[in-house]
Amino acid sequence: MANSGTPEELFQVLDDTAIILQNALEMSYLEAVYETSENLFQQEVLQTEELSEKEAAKLAERYREIDLKEYAPEEIRKSFQLALLKGMKHGIQTNHQMTPDSIGFIIAYLVEKVMRKTQKIALLDPACGTANLLSTIVNQLKMDGKKDVHATGVEVDDLLISLALVGSDLQGLETTFLHQDGLANLLVDPVDVVASDLPIGYYPDDARAADFEAAHEEGHSFAHFLLIEQGLRYTKPGGYLFFLVPERMFETADFAKLDRVIKKYGHTLGILKLPDTLFKTEQARKNILILQKKGADIKAPKEVLLANIPSLTNPHELAPILKQIDSWLEDNTHEGN
Structure with a gap:
């Protein structure tokens, strides 16, 4: 019973x-x-x-x-x-690891803040894995019972998308899953929010990569660079993008090309440095990159939000940072729909 x-x-x-x-x-x-x-x-x-x-x-x-x-x-x-x-725990690829809940909740919190005035919200994760991050965001947005949320997850791996689908079914979420490469042409209408814990590394299909402005001229391109550009393609004017990216990405010579693509199609709103304690090595450290796609009446922020989150578990350390982020978002974000 x-x-x-x-x-x-x-x-x-x-x-x-x-x-x-x-x-x-x-x-x-x-x-x-x-x-x-x-x-x-x-x-x-x-x-x-x-x-x-x-x-x-x-x-x-x-x-x-x-x-x-x-x-x-x-x-x-x-x-x-x-x-x-x-x-x-047993032999899974690094790119297949799930986004930790502590990070998922911060991204969900940020999405909720920028979508505070919108009742009908479309979300996309072009590299959703088991869709743990996507469902965390959806559950957070739907908590007040007032928002109509539709999410789409894209994943190329057979097992991961099967797990994403059954996990979504168990939760009773109305999520659409596309079993395909997130860098292919997607049958997705432009969305309000793109959010993704990006797979890091080189993308093997040079012919497909050549369709992207952030592609390398020679050799393999970075998959995470291409997915940021792909996200911008599928976002509505004025829509928002939240990416979990390698901290070292901003220091590489290759980043200049991606930065030009971001400036061409959107604005960088913020870079949030996550606590070092979340990551086993310095190389593994990640930041949250926040973008907004250009659109009518969408202005670049006066200054980019740069925040260092010291802890996701200590409320006394987290609360003032969230207050600073809230205040900045209130002053610098304009919903594009």
């Missing part, structure tokens, strides 16, 4: 049932998380032909313990995220 449970209890059911499927079907834990999440969403064991009667009965029994209607979407996201984090 299902009852009102906790995110930990929901995670325990996802974990226990994923392990049963992992062993029975000889698949990775992450693949099993996808399979068990699909079962839970459909309220049916979909692998009966490949399981023993005892295994199928055990799964069905555990699923009956959970009623998804008893959970808020954000509770489901956290439970699902715990299962994904467990699966990602």
